[in-house]
Amino acid sequence: MKGLRELNISELKLKLSALSIYKNVIQKPVVKELHALVFCAGDRHEILKACGALCFAAAAQGCLSDVAKAVSSGILYDENPFSMGICEADELVRSDMEALTALSQITPEEIAGRYEIRLSLLPKWGTKGFSVTPEELKVFYRKNGCGIYARYAAFLWNGDILPVTAPDRVTLQDLKGYAQQRGDVLTNTKAFLAGLPANNILLYGDRGTGKSSTVHAVLNEYRDEGLRIVEMPKRYLSDFPMLIDRLSGTALKFIVFIDDLSFSQRDDSFSALKAVLEGGLSARPDNVLIYATSNRRHLVRETFSDRDGDELHHSDTMQEVLSLSDRFGITITFINPDRQGYFDIVNKLANDRGLMIDRTELAERAERFALSKGGRSPRVAKQLIDILTAEEKLKN
DSSP states (O other): OOOTTTSOHHHHHHHHHTOOTTGGGGGSHHHHHHHHHHTOOSOHHHHHHHHHHHHHHHHHTTOTTOTHHHHHHHHHTOOSTTTTTSOOOHHHHHHHHHHHHHHHTOOHHHHHHHHTOOGGGSOOOOOOOOOOOHHHHHHHHHHHOSTHHHHOSEEEESSSEEEOSSOOOOOGGGOOSOHHHHHHHHHHHHHHHTTSOOOOEEEEEOTTSSHHHHHHHHHHHHGGGTEEEEEOOGGGGGGHHHHHHHHTTSSSEEEEEEOSOOBOTTOHHHHHHHHHHHOOTTOOOTTEEEEEEESSTTSBOOOHHHHTOOOTTHHHHHHHHHTGGGGSSEEEEEOOOOHHHHHHHHHHHHHHHTOOOOHHHHHHHHHHHHHHHTSOOHHHHHHHHHHHHHHHHHHO
């Protein structure tokens, strides 16, 4: 790739004007200021102002020592026909890469020399440059997707797909107990990622047993293999066809995560989920699975008045309501641990934290804490260990 000295400034301007596939990259803040610097008139005051604007933008993005990072980042996360796999366009990409690489390698020394400005007057930025080929970009996009899907792994649907900038970092190693249950989730997820038949999963059970954390940990385990998660609150289930339109046609695999799922019998979203699970006009594509958690085995809040209702074919309606959970291919049950299972989880968490507390004392503290919380669960165990960790740190 040619730098500013090797690529005539006039030729660089022409190549930048002719950007096609990656034309939107020049709208990124640092790249925009580099572009403005190249097209700046020869007036020294304007040159200095352009250099100052570039340094400000680079400092704001934390890349003052290497502005090429901002250019390469813009390229990697750009959504365009090439990155989305709509077309090949290798030659157009190669031409764009030559122009953008040359742009990224502009240095204060080159600006000072070209416009005969004392280097001491120029604000300084650094650049290490970069070089990337269309083939390397294809590999990146196949593995990571493009746009927000390359930058983030977890998303929230609220009528649009919003990235979760600070997702739960829990790992499978952080979670104690329930090895068989998590093994079933992992086996299904690995089959999904391998393009093999996989099922929608309902994770059912007691509060605080790690159902949601299991799904979060699965994402963190397989993010680098192209797994992404979109959490869809129950009230948006009728939007599922819209979400499918957004997710289908990409190389990535998506889990649509519905947390704490339950319905009343007159809940409109009940029918929406049923249609999704059974397949309707907007059937679930091969790159999407549904993982849901619930504290209710049959998902529906049922009262005695529901059972004694005056509907003519009431038994048929009840069967439809209670069979919704059966439409998930796999149901995995998380039940609160017994006393020994709870102590095992507490001990493992204490070992992970390196707590020096006597194990007899730990058992006594664990039991008292569980009684104060109204029951034993992995969540209660973690809360106790957090308290003990803070106590130990404060003592030291």
